[in-house]
Amino acid sequence: MFTTYRKFPSRILEITFKKDGESVLPESPAVVMKPMATVNNLISFNFFNSWLKKDSENHYSFSSTNGLWGEMEIREKPKGFEIKIRIDPEDGIFGFGEEIGALNKRGKVYEMYNTDEPDHSPTKTRLYSSFPVFMILSPKKSLGFFLDHPGYSRFDLAFTKENEIIINVEGEGFKLYLQGTTPDEIIKAFTELTGKPHFFPVWILGYQQSRWSYPNEETITDLAEKFREKKIPCDVLYLDIDYMEDFKVFTWNKRSFPNPEKLLEKLENQGFKVITIIDPGVKIQKGYEIYEQGIKRDYFCKKPDGSLFVPYVWPGPSHFPDFMNSKVREWWGKLCSDFTKTGIAGIWNDMNEPSIFMTAESLRELKTIVNNIEEDMGIEAGFILSQLDGRKRYRDYGVEFQHTDDTGKKFLNRQVHNLFGFNMSRATYEGFQKSDPDRRPVVITRSAYPGIQRYAILWTGDNASLWEHLLMEIQMAQSLALTGVNFIGCDVGGFGGNSYGELLVRWTQFGAFLPFFRNHSAIGTRNQEPWVFGEDVEEIVRNYIELRYSLMPYIYSILRTATVTGIPMVRPLLLEWPDNPQTYETDDEYLFGPALLVAPVYRPNVRGRYVYLPDGKWMDFFDEKILDSGHHYVEAPLDKMPLFIRENSLILTTEVNQYLSNAVWKTVKIKGFVTTAASFELYEDDGISRKYLEDEYSLKKIEVWKSENNYLARIYPQEGKLEIPARKLSIEIFDGKRFWKGEIEDSKEGLCIELH
Secondary structure: OEEEEEEEOOOEEEEEEEOOOOOOOOOOOOOOOOOOEEEOOOOEEEOOOOEEEEEEOOEEEEEEOOEEEEEEEEEEEOOEEEEEEEOOOOOEEEEOOOOOOOOEOOOOEEEEOOOOOOOOOOOOOOOOOOOOEEEEEEOOEEEEEEEEOOOOEEEEEOOOOOOEEEEEEEOOEEEEEEEOOOHHHHHHHHHHHHOOOOOOOHHHHOOEEOOOOOOOHHHHHHHHHHHHHHOOOOOEEEEOHHHOOOOOOOOOOOOOOOOHHHHHHHHHHOOOEEEEEEOOOEEOOOOOHHHHHHHHHOOEOEOOOOOEOOEEEOOEEEEOEOOOOHHHHHHHHHHHHHHHHHOOOEEEEOOOOOOOOEEHHHHHHHHHHHHOOOOOOOHHHHHHHHOHHHHHHOOOHHHOOEEEOOOOOEEEHHHHHHHHHHHHHHHHHHHHHHHOOOEOOOEEEOOOOOOHHHOOEEEOOOOEOOHHHHHHHHHHHHHHHOOOOOOEEEEEOOOEOOOOHHHHHHHHHHHOOOOEEEEOOOOOOOOOOOOOOOHHHHHHHHHHHHHHHHOHHHHHHHHHHHHHHOOOOEEOHHHHOOOOOHHHHOOOOEEEOOOEEEOOOOOOOOOEEEEEEOOOOEEEOOOOOEEOOEEEEEEOOOOOOOEEEEOOEEEEEOOOOOOOOOEOOOOEEEEEEOOOEEEEEEEEEOOOEOHHHHOOOEEEEEEEEEOOOOEEEEEOOOEOOOOOOOOEEEEEEEOOOOEEEEEEEOOOOOEEEEEO
16 A cells, blocks of 8 residues: 655645555545645644544554544555544544435445435435545544545444444545544635635525426516515526427527527516526537537547447437546536526536436346346236336446546546536536636536535535425535535425425525525426415515525625635534534534524424523524523424524624625614624625625624623724715614614724714
8 A cells, every 4th residue: 555645734634545656546626725745754643632643554543632532544455445443432423515314424324426316315325415524523622534535435434333434435546634623623624625615696695496497488587577576585596407498408498488688688687697507418419519519529428448428318318528628628618608698697507416317228228127027927026126216226327438637547437426516517617717707606516526615506406395304404504514515505495295385484494594595396396486375474485585685794794704714604503612512412403604593493383492502692583582501492483483693793684675786785784692792794895796806895893892881882994995885884782681772874994882
């Protein structure tokens, strides 16, 4: 086994393991940080709260001030490597992003191999994205791990052996990154290693409505008019696959959408952005320009024998672009940017695991199996038939086609499988950047790998209208946040199956406190737009969408903070209170930014729930009731989701608009629960461009504190040169007994006032 070591800033250690010095590993695009030094002979490495000691060529030990707490052993296996990590009984295992299960993943098994899996049941071990990123955490220590390996790997998280993590890595080698501080500092370091989150435009924070499908111009026009007529704020409408001609990417069905430019202009004038879906499959059709270009330039994936790989996807027999190659990515990116010149605001990448329905070969195999069934086989025939769907859905096509990198090196898809969706999103993002450098691109993806936060929004795919899936999404959002993915969301209301009023209300209440807030449902299911289930449901849904829009100064500011620090908008409680083991178990609530604790209701027919409130006091967002830390049962009628403001914190609100045109607020109200002192940074800019990089922004620190007999508020001098229109900032602070109020004339110079 061949091993090398490199040191990175923030005390990150990279260890590369290869079968021998000649092994060639695929280039991973996940890491963007540059190393500080190569270490020829590692003896030990000091993290912030742990240190690693190399005991032998393949054995390492972990220690903290409390002594030895873990060991790691790496061994070669015929098909790759096996890593064993011994941990303590009290250690939690957190991370892994888009996986099903509790926040603490101890006792689970997961596979890193991106898969189109519509059945999100607890037994599933892999979904659309792979995030081999995790931390081992207890009140005594924390250590973060990133296995940078784009091929197949399997994680046994103390399932087979009680206090042992067993990782099987397939292939010629891999890179392992380690960093140990507190959980929040581990995330900061990881986003320095893999890149800070992209700063999305403000309108993508608004409410978004989607369905498979709004199939024609009349439907989407009526939908837009209904939102404005009912005064339900909405910023984005979606067009799923039916807008295309025969599912051919970068085309319009001119029968259903005769004049796309005119339609998009009309919707833009009403305050709506439109995002269209794009899949990777390019239909094989003579005369189809995209197909002809790809063939002529040799841009499509091939089989190992050199012939073109032909998967069957939505358009039928198709080809996949080889996104591992930079020339292909540049071509695809230009196709995307050119396509959006009709007025499309963003691209939604789907089916990019890549999902494959079948090939000619797999279809023949299935036909042979069916044809060999005899009438007198009895129960055996039933078993064979029951396995057909699994054989079709889970066939590993990764061994049937390959990719070629920029050096000409060829890799089977299985060796780099988890990069396909990442590189497709990267191509789309880079195409937008090249065509319009001042634009903040909007790319949404279903499939991802670490580093995706630089390029795209990640949504969690085809969930279902089930209460169990609502809880699953609450947990999954937090796990994704722990892997550095900031802009996350799910299909509000559920994609598959039929939603109904109560479920839509509770899911909307949760969705209003996610970065990505989109209602989406599948063909053949009940519609679930806000007004579908009657006036009472419509009113509650509207109220929570309006609540979201009223909090935009707070939400946009924490979005900006995430892009600077890497600390996500969705924050599991253990990020703030890692010394409190109760937070390891509390995965049905979370912080949204630094000030708001969100506790969604995820069970039917209940009008209350238990919440755990960590250290300090908490104020009910709606009625100013003060609760001490600890466990509480709180009332939650259908029109109320438990929501709390943290002691000594501030939130900012503004007037509600029907859509978001910029991120400069006409009015700003500063609210808070303050017993000693609190602060918050209000960030504003034009909300759409990159002019903030040229100092065209406003950043104001707001501070409120208790003096001897009253409260004082200070607005610090503005950072940035953006001109803010004249306005007054109103202040309303609750100290647990009474309100303290005041008003400040906003200015670049800042000032201090006394509250009364």
